[in-house]
Amino acid sequence: MALLTVVMVALWGVGLIIWWKAHVPSNFPCNVPKIPIYVSLLGLWSDMGQDEIYDRWLRKPLEQHGAVRFWFAGRWSILVTRPQYLTDLFRNENIYAKAGNQKKIPWSVLATLLGDNIISSHGDDWRLYTSIMKPGMTKRNFDCRPLINTSRKLVELLLQGQSHIAVGEGVMVNPLILRYAISVMGQSFLDIDFQCLEDLEHPILEVQTTIKRSIFRPFYMNFPVADKYPALFPSRKQAFTLVSRFENLLCELIRDRPRTISKKDDASNSQVVHMLEQALKEGKITEKQYRDNLKIMFIVGHENTQLLLNSMFFQIGSNQEVQDKLRDEVNAANVANPTADTVNKLPYLTAVIYELLRLYPPISQLTNRVATSDAILGNTVRIPADTYVGWNAYGAHTASANWGPRAKEFIPERWGSSVEEMQLKFRRDTIRGTFIPFNAHMRKCLGQAFVLLQMKIAVFELVRGMRWTVDPKYKLKLPGAGVLAPVGCKVIFEEIQIREPVSESETFTEDIKLYDGGDL
Numbered sequence: 104m105a106l107l108t109v110v111m112v113a114l115w116g117v118g119l120i121i122w123w124k125a126h127v128p129s130n131f132p133c134n135v136p137k138i139p140i141y142v143s144l145l146g147l148w149s150d151m152g153q154d155e156i157y158d159r160w161l162r163k164p165l166e167q168h169g170a171v172r173f174w175f176a177g178r179w180s181i182l183v184t185r186p187q188y189l190t191d192l193f194r195n196e197n198i199y200a201k202a203g204n205q206k207k208i209p210w211s212v213l214a215t216l217l218g219d220n221i222i223s224s225h226g227d228d229w230r231l232y233t234s235i236m237k238p239g240m241t242k243r244n245f246d247c248r249p250l251i252n253t254s255r256k257l258v259e260l261l262l263q264g265q266s267h268i269a270v271g272e273g274v275m276v277n278p279l280i281l282r283y284a285i286s287v288m289g290q291s292f293l294d295i296d297f298q299c300l301e302d303l304e305h306p307i308l309e310v311q312t313t314i315k316r317s318i319f320r321p322f323y324m325n326f327p328v329a330d331k332y333p334a335l336f337p338s339r340k341q342a343f344t345l346v347s348r349f350e351n352l353l354c355e356l357i358r359d360r361p362r363t364i365s366k367k368d369d370a371s372n373s374q375v376v377h378m379l380e381q382a383l384k385e386g387k388i389t390e391k392q393y394r395d396n397l398k399i400m401f402i403v404g405h406e407n408t409q410l411l412l413n414s415m416f417f418q419i420g421s422n423q424e425v426q427d428k429l430r431d432e433v434n435a436a437n438v439a440n441p442t443a444d445t446v447n448k449l450p451y452l453t454a455v456i457y458e459l460l461r462l463y464p465p466i467s468q469l470t471n472r473v474a475t476s477d478a479i480l481g482n483t484v485r486i487p488a489d490t491y492v493g494w495n496a497y498g499a500h501t502a503s504a505n506w507g508p509r510a511k512e513f514i515p516e517r518w519g520s521s522v523e524e525m526q527l528k529f530r531r532d533t534i535r536g537t538f539i540p541f542n543a544h545m546r547k548c549l550g551q552a553f554v555l556l557q558m559k560i561a562v563f564e565l566v567r568g569m570r571w572t573v574d575p576k577y578k579l580k581l582p583g584a585g586v587l588a589p590v591g592c593k594v595i596f597e598e599i600q601i602r603e604p605v606s607e608s609e610t611f612t613e614d615i616k617l618y619d620g621g622d623l
Contacts, residue, residue, distance in 0.1 A: 115284040122309055127172055128355045130487040135181070136164040137172040145583060146321030151204035157498060165498050170484050172469075176208060177327050179492040180470050181484065184498035184547070186505065189536035192472060192492060193544040199480075199492055201546060202473040207491065212342045213317050214420050215351070218395025221549075222403065232396060233549075238303040239292065239375035240549040249290035250557055255562035256300045257283045262569060263619045269529060273574025275591030282308065287557060288404035293362040293376045293397075307356065310349045317342050320583065331564070334501055338623070350394055353401055375400055403562030408557055409463045414463035415562065417589040418513055419455070420573040421431060426516065429455060430566045434602055446559035450522050454515035456558050457529060460540040461506075464496035465541045467587035496539050497587060505537040570597045581594040 108426050127137055142160045151159075161182075169185025192199050200473035201222020204214040208597055217223065222285050264274040281297040285307065289297045317338065333340035356518060357376060376397070383393040417515055418425045432451045446452060461533070470493025478486045486492060501510045518525040523617060526543035532538035533547075548554075574593035582590055 115132050128487070131172055131179065131490070132181070132485045135168045135170045135172060135424065135484055138164070138174070138182075140174045143583065144321075144325055147325070149583065150580075151583060152579075153497070153584055153587065154581050157495070158584065165495070166504065167500055169386065170480070175470050175493065176324065180493055180576065181190050181480070181486060182468075182470070182493045182495060183480070183484075184495050184502065186455055186499065187535035188484065189494055189539060190534070190543070191481045192494065193536070193539075193542060194545065194547055196225070196480075197480050198475055199472040199486075200475050201229065201471060202463055203471050205472075206473070208327040209326045210340060212323070213327070213528045214344060215343060216314070216318065216346045217399060217402070219392065220395045220399035225459045228392075231387065231407055232392075235378050235387065236375050236396065236400075236458065237549055239373060239378050241552065245291060245443075245553060245556065246546070247440075247556075247560065249287055250560040250621060251440060251564065252301060253283050253286045253567070254561045256286075257561070258564060258568040259302065261594075261596050271595070273577060273595045276416050276594050277409070277413055277593055280409050280416075281311070283561075283601075284405035284409040285311070287408070288401065291553065292374050292400055292404050293357060293360075293361065294374045295357060295376075297356070300459070306352060310345065310352060310364070314349055315343060316343075321583065324584070333388060342424075342430075350398060350421045353397060354394060357397065364403070366381070406586070407550075407554055408561075410465035411463065411554075411558060412561065413457060413588040413592055415459055416524060416571065416594050417458060417560075417573055417579065418463070419566075422513065424564060425513075426570070428563055429562065430570075430599075433563050433567045436563075437602075441560055441563050444562055445558055448522065448554070449559070449563075450520060450525065451515065452559055452562060453525050454518040455524050455562070456555060457518050457525060457557075458513055458515045461500045461538060462511075463587055464500060464540040465588065466494045466496040466540075466604075468584070469493055503534075567599065567601055569599055571595060 120400045138160060142156065145156055161171065165182070165184045169188050170181055170183040173180055173182040175182075178603050183192065201223055202225065203220070204211060205219045205223060206216055207213055219228060221229065221236055224232060260282075266277065268274065285297050288607050289299075297305060297307055299308055302308075311545070318592045320338075321547060323336075323339065329336050330339050333343060377389070379393055379396055379400075382388045383390065388396075399417050419429070428451055432449050435446055436449065470491050472492045474486045474490045474492065476488045478488075480492070482487050499505060503510045518528055529538065533541075533543050536543065541551040541554075571594045574595055577591070577593045579591045581587060
């Protein structure tokens, strides 16, 4: 009898905890709808993509109300897509402070992986990290050679992969894109060539692939409290070990790398890693802060481009008219080695990249802002102090109120006819909160100019070196949550004989003259 009583009390306690976690706090706003909690848990048993989930459960309430009560990562939060709310959220950093996983779920595997870094920090820490790293992320003389050489190597490997499989079968593109993206990131920001395009078994590739499989599991993303008890969840114990292995491996590779930058005092040649190393040497940051920012530079420095290139191969491989128009523009440029000046003068290439970012924002949804005090978002939605507020870029980018009745269609021409017109629209829509692939205002992505340059050069080299179509057997599948890009996309490639250009570019390293969104 006593044992039964203990069991009943324990079950009652567990039930009470579940109820407490699952019920919407009484101080949450009542003028926005609540999304059923099971929608957040669909990833546990459903293979629906986030586009399907958004269209079925989120689009109507968000387009009608602009905000909803949404359960994510073990707590209720407010999710917004209305431009009025987004601009208020992004402009007022002191009211809606950045608060990443190191604040939200500090005990978790994810917080251990990402740490306290330039992206998720706030206040004095953010200002410190920015003062150190920003010059290396926003400099205007990026060396284009790594971008060109790795893009050409990617073309070579994709065609090689095609030659090794049966006729009519497609190549799985993501593994090669990952290797390309890590190679570019290392050479451009960390002063290291990871040799990922040459070494199929490089340990950094293996650990990255394993981390993404083990850490981002739907159950633990929805119930991060499980990370507190690795003894009860062996897979989480393994995940913590894997994160430690990744961190130590990355730091060892960086420490032992052969230095490629000879003039250490030449600020124009300095990369982010040099700035972090100098700050650590001078005592401006701790060893942990150095490691956390090194890790985040590695992760975001390759992942956004990796995701966007996957989307590019699918979208342009599904639309030969767009691909042919791109190829005609690239060939008309008539240069052997494209520079930033070359690619920035190509309007259709610019429009295609912008449209890819609109329909396939790599980070489609993020809940990383917390109200520092009671607030009224957009003068309409009451936000209690300590409430997390998130945004959904896919929703904002595909709302007919923002982009017209054909908002969900891929139409590069919507951006205009000249590069200047496109840049103006980019800036205007970012300010308005209708185009937010790089966030906006004071916390906009510092690397957005480099991503745009990298994408333009990559697409330039890809379309002039080969033609591709999506494998007819592949059906578009997007992840259920988090990042946004086609999963498992297979593409059929055909080599094209590159036309002999009549002009050579004068230099590889130049002022990149690249629109970066301006000071919003």
